[in-house]
Structures are given as C-alpha cells and as structure tokens.
Amino acid sequence: MRMLEMTLAALDLLVLIYFFVIGKSTSSRKTTNMLIGAGLLTFPVLQLLLEGYRWQLIPLYFVTLILLASILLRLFRPVPIFKKRRILRYISGLALSGLVILSAVLAAALPVMDLPKPDGADAVGTVTFDWTDGNREETLTADPGDKRELIVQIWYPAEKSSGEPQFLFPQDPQIFHNYISAFAEGLHLPAFALDYWKYARSHSFQDAPVLPSPKPYPLVIISHGLGTSRMLHASQAENLASHGYIVAAIDHTYSTAATAFSDGRITGFTTELSAEDIYDKARVIGEIWTQDVEFVLNQLDSLNAGRIESDFTGKIDMNNTGIMGHSFGGATAYNAAYTIGKIKAGINMDGTLIDLDRDQLNKPFMFLQSDDSANMAEALDDPAVPEEIRGRISKELKIARHVIERGGQSIHIKGTAHFNFTDLQFYSPLIKYLGMTGSIDGYRGAYLVNRYVLDFFDKYLKGGAGELINRPHADDPEIDFQKL
Structure with a gap:
C-alpha cells in the first residue's frame, strides 16, 4: 500500500x-x-x-x-x-x-507496481519510436496493403533530471483505457480491474538529453515473450542503461498483449498458434520477429548516422551489439544472433528454441534457466513424454552443450519459474500462487538476472573480465552453472 x-x-x-x-x-x-x-x-x-x-x-x-x-x-x-x-x-x-x-x-x-531501481551510476532517459517497415508486408493482418509497423522504446544513459520519472503506461485517458482493455481481455478480466496501472512509474525520464560520452554506448536489443509486452522488461532495460548501454525493446505487433501506437491505435494479441501445427507456425512467427530485430537494427543505424533526426547521432556503438529475450523472445534472440552478423552476443531467458536443425552458433551466448527448464533433461528418460518432444529436447540440449563448449554459459537460477525473468513478478504477489513465478523473492531474482546479464554484456560488448559468468560465487548460492 x-x-x-x-x-x-x-x-x-x-x-x-x-x-x-x-x-x-x-x-x-x-x-x-x-x-x-x-x-x-x-x-x-x-x-x-x-x-x-x-x-x-x-x-x-x-x-x-x-x-x-x-x-x-x-x-x-x-x-x-x-x-x-x-x-x-x-x-x-x-x-x-x-x-x-x-x-x-x-x-x-494488487499494488501499484514498484520496479527495482537501476543500480548503475547513470541517470536513465527514454524515448519511444513508431517505425514502419515499408519493404515488408504485414502478414498477421488480412489487409493486403498493410506494412509491418513496430513500437520501439529506447532507454539510454541520460543527463541528470530534476523532474519526475515517467509513468510506465500511456497517460492519455482514452489510449490508456483502450490499452488496459486489451490487456484485460487476454487475462479475462474487466478493464477497470487494471485501472490502477496508471499510477505505476518507471525510473527513467522522458526525452532527457543523452549523457555525453567520449565514445559511443554499446547497444542491446530486448525481445519480449509471446503475448506479453516490452513493458515487462522495463527494469532490465533501465538497469543496463544506468550502466552505460543503449537498450531498445521491441513490441512485436499482434504478438503482444497490447501495443499503443503514436496515433492512439491499440493492437492486441491476434497471433494464431495451435497444438496441431505449433512448431511450423512458431518458425513463421520466429522469422517475423527476427526480421523485426533486423529492421530495428537498421533504424538504429540510421539514428546513429543522423539519417533519422534524433539525439543519438554518433552515440550508438553499432559494432558492439547484443540481444536478449524472454521465452519466445529468447528463442528470437538465439535466431537473431545466428542470422544477423551485426549481433555479437546474445542471451536467452528461459525460452525454448524454435529452429533446431541449423548449424551450431559460433558467437558468445548465454542461457538463463528456470527450475523447470533446468530439469528438461529428465524428460529424455520419461516414456510418458512423446518421442517428438524428447527428440526436440535432445537437439536443444546439444545446442546448449555447444554454446558452453564455445565459452558460453547455461545458468540455472534456483527457485525461479518462467516469469521471474520479467517484471510481471512485481505486478502482484498473487503471481507466485498461480505458479508463474517461483519460490525466490522477486527482487532477489531480478537482482541476480540483472547482475549476470550485465556481466555477460560487459565481457562481450565492453571487453570486461566476466568475473561473475566465469565461475560460481559464494554470494550467489542460487546460481548453478550447468554442465549438461
């Protein structure tokens, strides 16, 4: 309260x-x-x-x-x-x-959300862009002339500001109502039940000037899970930005719970997946999301080059770009790291991989695993698990072993469940009783995720030592380095 x-x-x-x-x-x-x-x-x-x-x-x-x-x-x-x-x-x-x-x-x-404060030295600014890919048809709508349109929010190191941090959700009353209505529909709740979200604040400042730096800031892309939102990764983005990163989180249109566009339009979740063709459809959606990442990288390159007017000209280190994602977004992070040459390193937070038949990835990569994901290998010896599923698990474990052999990591954070890798755990303590988060304290879990994500990107995008990801630490007993 x-x-x-x-x-x-x-x-x-x-x-x-x-x-x-x-x-x-x-x-x-x-x-x-x-x-x-x-x-x-x-x-x-x-x-x-x-x-x-x-x-x-x-x-x-x-x-x-x-x-x-x-x-x-x-x-x-x-x-x-x-x-x-x-x-x-x-x-x-x-x-x-x-x-x-x-x-x-x-x-x-059902509290007013209190996101973890960034623990870096820099203040955090944020700005949101509405970008349309004129070269790509929107295949998730029936309109043949529709082009792929994305909302991308950027967090960055900013000059100190004396104002109030911005609200997490849109403040225009009608846009906010339509936005939470789309969220509520997915949760089978009346819209008024989420009305209190309008009071939730972030720890970033809208349109604050980018903090001057003698060299550009490394870039990290964030891809959310299927049916969620970039909003569920605000605290992760803010923490990275406070440590000297530019972070761009994508709302993958029609695959979010809700996306609010600059003209007030709201789209919800209309991506169709069924049990009969889930893997085929997942590959199609995964390819769309990977193309989203590539398009956003091109737009960020235009920002950096000054082809799009902004405060980011010359301030983004496009040669040191990483990607991270949760769930389906984690699988997208792996696919993007594999297919997009600009990406140097990536992190998959508790996501099942989509395309398992490619050659092995030869870039630094890290898997962060919940309790259920860490125990995935046990299904290989369970005759009750369908053979097709066991085959996919075997392939996925082979990929993870290769990542480890190449110097990457597969880290199990004990006590976590799937949504401990998002900000959903701060929306209500009831989330834990629904089995969506694990036994670990939400703020402790978020601290560990942020700590190891930062150390990974510091090593591969800033040339750091990687002190945390190289070996176990007594201060973090929840961290289990998997050998597979």
Whole structure:
C-alpha cells in the first residue's frame, strides 16, 4: 500500500476502536470528535489528490464516509436518537473493520507496481519510436496493403533530471483505457480491474538529453515473450542503461498483449498458434520477429548516422551489439544472433528454441534457466513424454552443450519459474500462487538476472573480465552453472 493509503486505513481502525471499544461517553468529547472529524476529512482528500483513487480502496472510502457521518452526528446531535444494543455496536464495528481489512488486502494483493531501481551510476532517459517497415508486408493482418509497423522504446544513459520519472503506461485517458482493455481481455478480466496501472512509474525520464560520452554506448536489443509486452522488461532495460548501454525493446505487433501506437491505435494479441501445427507456425512467427530485430537494427543505424533526426547521432556503438529475450523472445534472440552478423552476443531467458536443425552458433551466448527448464533433461528418460518432444529436447540440449563448449554459459537460477525473468513478478504477489513465478523473492531474482546479464554484456560488448559468468560465487548460492 502507498503511504497515504496506509495512513487512512490506520486512522479508520483507530477511530473504530475509539467508537466501538472505548465506547459510552465519547459523544461528550467535542474537541476529540472535532479532531477525528478533521482527520477523516483531510486524509481522504489528500490521498485522492496526491496518490489518486483506485478501486481496491472503495471499501476503505465507504468506511471513512460512515465514520465521518457518525462524527458529524455526534457533534451536531450530541444526544443519541436511539440507543444501540451493545451486541449491535460490536457487530457494526467488526463489519466496518472487516471492510478496512478487505481494502488493505486488495491494495496489497494488487499494488501499484514498484520496479527495482537501476543500480548503475547513470541517470536513465527514454524515448519511444513508431517505425514502419515499408519493404515488408504485414502478414498477421488480412489487409493486403498493410506494412509491418513496430513500437520501439529506447532507454539510454541520460543527463541528470530534476523532474519526475515517467509513468510506465500511456497517460492519455482514452489510449490508456483502450490499452488496459486489451490487456484485460487476454487475462479475462474487466478493464477497470487494471485501472490502477496508471499510477505505476518507471525510473527513467522522458526525452532527457543523452549523457555525453567520449565514445559511443554499446547497444542491446530486448525481445519480449509471446503475448506479453516490452513493458515487462522495463527494469532490465533501465538497469543496463544506468550502466552505460543503449537498450531498445521491441513490441512485436499482434504478438503482444497490447501495443499503443503514436496515433492512439491499440493492437492486441491476434497471433494464431495451435497444438496441431505449433512448431511450423512458431518458425513463421520466429522469422517475423527476427526480421523485426533486423529492421530495428537498421533504424538504429540510421539514428546513429543522423539519417533519422534524433539525439543519438554518433552515440550508438553499432559494432558492439547484443540481444536478449524472454521465452519466445529468447528463442528470437538465439535466431537473431545466428542470422544477423551485426549481433555479437546474445542471451536467452528461459525460452525454448524454435529452429533446431541449423548449424551450431559460433558467437558468445548465454542461457538463463528456470527450475523447470533446468530439469528438461529428465524428460529424455520419461516414456510418458512423446518421442517428438524428447527428440526436440535432445537437439536443444546439444545446442546448449555447444554454446558452453564455445565459452558460453547455461545458468540455472534456483527457485525461479518462467516469469521471474520479467517484471510481471512485481505486478502482484498473487503471481507466485498461480505458479508463474517461483519460490525466490522477486527482487532477489531480478537482482541476480540483472547482475549476470550485465556481466555477460560487459565481457562481450565492453571487453570486461566476466568475473561473475566465469565461475560460481559464494554470494550467489542460487546460481548453478550447468554442465549438461
């Protein structure tokens, strides 16, 4: 809960104790009642003005109004109209206390997100581009004249700013409503359930000037998972940017939960995958995403060369480019590293590979594995697993072994599940009970992911020593270097 929310809930509980426990003679304590009334009026107004309304607090607002009305009655009608029985007074007090507790539980279970702060020395700026690839037909829509259009958000080292960090989600009321409606539809929720997302802030500053540097900054591309969003990798992007990287995260249109374009249009998830042809369709979608990466790299090259007007001219080190992705985006990172010569190194965060029949990758690469992925080899000896699946697992393990032999890594972070490699773990503690995140504390898990991602890119894009990824460390007992 936010500070004023907690204050209001505590005030209501104290007033309930005053009314229903201290009891009888309170109606004669005019000064005390006036002070309580002032508090019950002031704190809700401050909370609404400074923090903003959210639906989780409706029971709390209701209790506050009831208590305020009761105080006014005490002040202006000091003699009760009728005398309540003690049992009714206690039932009323318990019911109202229950509503306060209900609000507190809802607010804690569905909190305003608090992303981890970047731990680098640099402030972080961000800017978003809406780019259309005029040379590529959009194959995920029925419109034959449609071209592939992408939203790309860039984070970068920035000059210090005295303003407020930008909000995480669009702030235009209509765009925001349409945006969360698309997200909510995928989650089978009413749109109002996600309305409180509008209060979530990042740790980056919109359009802040790029921090001057004697040499350009290395570049990292981020590719999200199927049906999620670039928004789920904001904290990873911010952390890298705070350590001297330019980071570009792509929304792969029609494969996100929602994408908001610069003209207010919203697209949702319309990518069709079925169990019957999942591998064939996955290859097609994977190729589209890999082409997205290549197009974005060309656009970033144009930014750097000054062909597109921006503050990035001469500030992107296109010769030191890496890529990372989660889930399907992790598979895309592997494909892009394999097919795009500009990419020097890549990271796959808990993603199953798509194309398993290529020659081996001969670039630095790292796999970050959840508990389930780390135990994948066990399926090879399980007769209940279909032969086709066991064959794919065998090929995937062979690829991972080759990566390790070439100096790369396959690292299992103990206690993690699939979405511990995204910011989804900060959206609600309930995520853990749905099995989407593991037993590890979310902030600890994010710290470890950021720590090893940074060390990997520092080694291969900045010429660092790679102190973390070269060997186990006692400070990180959750890290397991896999031999496969």
